[in-house]
Amino acid sequence: MSGQTIWDKLARMDRRVFYWILFICLTVPYMTPLGLPITVTPSTRSYYDGLKTIQPGEVVLLSINSGVSAWGDCLPAMVASVYQVHEQGGKLIVWSIGYNDCDITWARIKTLLATNVFTDWVEGEDYVYFGYCPGQETNVALLRDNIRGVYTKDVRGVATDDIPLMEDINDASKIKFVMSSDTGDAQIYYIRQWKNGPVNYVGSGQPPLVAEMGIAMNKSGDMVYYLSGDEFGLVAGSRGAAELEALVGLKGNATITMDSISVSHVLLVLAIILANVGMFATRGQKK
Amino acid sequence: MIANVAAYPSDPLVILGIWVALFLMLAIYSYPLYKENPVYRFAEHIFVATALAIGIIVNLTSLRNSAWTPLVGGNYLLIIPIILGFCMYFLLIPKQRWVSRYPIAILVGSSLGLGIASNPLPSIITQVISTITAPKAGTAVWAWFPGSPTGDWFSFVFVAVGLICSMTYFLLTYEHTGPVKPVTIAGRYFIMLALGAYFGNTVLFRFSMLAERGQYILRVLGLVPY
Numbered sequence: 001m002s003g004q005t006i007w008d009k010l011a012r013m014d015r016r017v018f019y020w021i022l023f024i025c026l027t028v029p030y031m032t033p034l035g036l037p038i039t040v041t042p043s044t045r046s047y048y049d050g051l052k053t054i055q056p057g058e059v060v061l062l063s064i065n066s067g068v069s070a071w072g073d074c075l076p077a078m079v080a081s082v083y084q085v086h087e088q089g090g091k092l093i094v095w096s097i098g099y100n101d102c103d104i105t106w107a108r109i110k111t112l113l114a115t116n117v118f119t120d121w122v123e124g125e126d127y128v129y130f131g132y133c134p135g136q137e138t139n140v141a142l143l144r145d146n147i148r149g150v151y152t153k154d155v156r157g158v159a160t161d162d163i164p165l166m167e168d169i170n171d172a173s174k175i176k177f178v179m180s181s182d183t184g185d186a187q188i189y190y191i192r193q194w195k196n197g198p199v200n201y202v203g204s205g206q207p208p209l210v211a212e213m214g215i216a217m218n219k220s221g222d223m224v225y226y227l228s229g230d231e232f233g234l235v236a237g238s239r240g241a242a243e244l245e246a247l248v249g250l251k252g253n254a255t256i257t258m259d260s261i262s263v264s265h266v267l268l269v270l271a272i273i274l275a276n277v278g279m280f281a282t283r284g285q286k287k
Numbered sequence: 288m289i290a291n292v293a294a295y296p297s298d299p300l301v302i303l304g305i306w307v308a309l310f311l312m313l314a315i316y317s318y319p320l321y322k323e324n325p326v327y328r329f330a331e332h333i334f335v336a337t338a339l340a341i342g343i344i345v346n347l348t349s350l351r352n353s354a355w356t357p358l359v360g361g362n363y364l365l366i367i368p369i370i371l372g373f374c375m376y377f378l379l380i381p382k383q384r385w386v387s388r389y390p391i392a393i394l395v396g397s398s399l400g401l402g403i404a405s406n407p408l409p410s411i412i413t414q415v416i417s418t419i420t421a422p423k424a425g426t427a428v429w430a431w432f433p434g435s436p437t438g439d440w441f442s443f444v445f446v447a448v449g450l451i452c453s454m455t456y457f458l459l460t461y462e463h464t465g466p467v468k469p470v471t472i473a474g475r476y477f478i479m480l481a482l483g484a485y486f487g488n489t490v491l492f493r494f495s496m497l498a499e500r501g502q503y504i505l506r507v508l509g510l511v512p513y
Contacts, residue, residue, distance in 0.1 A: 019319055026494070027501035030511050072499025073492055079291065100345040111293045133349055141401055152352050192405035216491040220484050228417035230409050237488070238495045245291075252291040253502075256511075260498040261491070268490065 007278040018271065025267050029259035036262055038255070043226055044243040047211050047233025051081065051248075054176065056089030059169065061178045061208070064105050065098030065186035070215055074181045075105065076241035076254035077213035079112050081179050084248045086117040086126075091165055093175065095130040095151065097139050098186050102132050103155070112252070123156070124163045131155040140189040144172045144197055172197070175208045177232070182214035187222070191230045213240065292512040309507045312500060418450060449477040 054060060062082065066074035085092050096102035106129055110118055121127055130151040133139055143150050147170050153159045160166050168174060172194045180187035190210045197207055209232045212222050216237025226234040235244050238261060241254035296302050314330035350372075358365040371393060377386035422439035455467060456474030463471045505511040 016320060023320070023497070023501060026498045027505060030502050030505050069496060070492075072495040072497075083291075100341060112291055114293070116291070132345055133353065134346060137401055138397055150353055152356060188409070191409045193401070196405060196408045216495065217485075217489045219488045220481065224414060224417075225409065228409070228413040230413060237491055238498075239491070250291050253499075257495065257498050257502065260501070261494055264494045264498065265491075268494075 005282070007282045010274065010278055011282070022264060022267060025263050026260050029263050030256065033256065034259040034262070036259055038239075038242050038246055038258060040243045040247060041240070043223070043234035043236070044240050044247070046226075047213070047235050048084075048244060048247040050177065050209070050211055050232045051084045051088065054085060054088035054090040057091065058088075058176045059091045059093060059165070059174060060085055061175050062092055062094045063098075063178055063180045063186060063190065064094065064096040064102040066105070066181045066183045066215065067099040068101050068104050070183045071105070071108070072257065073215040073237045073241070074183070074213065075108065076238060076252045076257075077235045077244055078105070078179075078181050079109055079252055080241060080244045080248045080250055080254075081213065082109055083113055083117055083250050086113075086121060087248070090176075091125075092127040093130070093165070093169075094127065096132040097134075097136060097143075097189070098182070098184060100132045100134075116250070124154075124158060125165055128154050128163050128165050136186075137189040137193065140186075141193040144194050146170060172208050177209040177211060179211050179213060182212060182218060185218075185221075187212045187214065187231065188225070191225060195230060211235075213244075216240075295509065295513040305507050309504060312503070316500075418446060448473075449480075453477050453481075 062078065064078070082092065094106060096105075099105075123129070131154070133150050135142070135150070139150060147166070148160050151160055154163060178187075178190045178194065180190055187210055190208075195207050195210050210230065211233040212218070212225070212231050213235035214222060214237075216239065219234070219236035219240075222231065222234050222236070225231045235241060238254045238257050241252075242258045245252045245255050296305065311330045311333065314326045315334070317324055318327045350369075354365050354369055358369065371390040374386050374390045377383045422443045452470050452474035454474070456463075456471045456478065461467070502511065506513045
């Protein structure tokens with residue numbers, strides 16, 4: 001293999017070496033945090049401002065449309081949101097129209113907020129968890145007008161009619177807003193079917209507003225709905241969640257993860273620069 | 288700021304669960320970090336089987352709660368969706384496959400109806416209004432110009448120019464020559480810029496997933512707070 005330049009060797013490097021470097025670089029900052037500063041973007045600020053408008057007793061909906069695999073991006077924002085709803089004295093309805101592993105996600109939220117929130121929140125009175133129901137947008141349209149038509153009971157098996165929190169609630173009109181945690185486009189279902197619902201919307205008063213706290217991958221697509229006013233706030237990925245944690249005053253997993261994410265991005269940018277330099281350095285050498 | 292961490296599990300079954308999860312996770316990662324191997328295939332098969340089992344249970348539970356229980360409670364109209372659901376299984380019988388087309392047609396039709404009725408407002412009308420409306424103070428989306436008129440107007444002009452150039456690029460009813468050419472070239476760059484942003488956000492998400500898994504290893508090993 002004589003006559004090989006460093007660029008040739010790098011080009012032939014086994015990709016698994018890079019995977020290992022990446023994996024190690026991602027995990028090390030968890031043990032030795034760098035404490036890099038986090039600035040708050042306007043979209044997260046708007047989301048937080050929306051949470052701050054919750055009056056005691058008002059009901060909001062948390063729609064878990066992200067799976068366990070997306071916990072890194074989605075879970076911290078949900079935890080911070082539930083915490084803030086509790087701080088505001090609000091009440092919470094939770095369900096999922098997207099992932100059937102939502103039970104694990106909800107259990108994790110409850111574990112993480114066991115001492116801050118769920119010591120004084122009573123199930124059925126302050127919050128209710130209905131679990132997963134398939135049906136996607138059709139389901140959302142039905143839930144708009146008839147929640148009991150979809151959820152006859154909560155996950156404990158208590159009939160919806162017997163849940164104190166649901167006493168006066170059977171449609172979207174009694175829900176202040178939707179906090180949708182997404183890996184897909186479920187928030188658009190709520191925008192289409194709830195916020196901009198068709199004329200046969202049976203609720204009285206204002207239709208609920210929608211806010212998104214999805215994965216970072218959705219940010220570009222969601223930004224158009226945020227800028228047009230269809231979403232009152234947007235928390236994008238673990239970065240957005242770290243901003244939200246800073247705003248609500250709850251240092252959670254997103255804040256801890258940001259160092260790791262930052263290091264991985266530096267590594268990726270270095271790899272891209274290195275690959276480009278290598279490409280230009282070896283250009284014209286081979287024919 | 289309140290620190291938000293959970294205590295390490297004390298229940299032996301939970302501890303067993305998190306260690307099994309760790310083993311299966313490492314087994315899956317052994318494929319990209321090493322190569323395909325029997326441990327990876329074992330974990331892969333367990334994953335597929337478990338996901339299938341959970342899916343069946345969840346869907347049957349949902350069917351029981353939202354269809355069967357109300358049906359036996361007197362809501363006899365629900366027999367229609369139940370029959371339509373069963374019709375889907377005719378997909379498995381080649382000669383009677385046509386039966387399954389009816390529930391599929393109803394499914395596609397209802398989804399289309401819902402989408403068509405509610406899509407124009409948020410996806411077209413509101414977007415057009417948002418694009419041609421001059422910015423108000425404090426609506427900047429640029430993190431480094433929060434609330435400043437400079438950022439607002441920069442965003443507004445940037446979106447307007449980008450929109451015109453990108454749409455011109457897709458107008459294929461005439462040749463892109465003369466004065467239109469630089470506009471379409473600019474449109475191509477705007478599209479590449481948008482796709483780059485999409486890709487960047489995708490990478491951010493994937494790294495976030497990987498970082499969370501890395502943290503999970505450390506949490507189970509007790510190297511960081513659980």
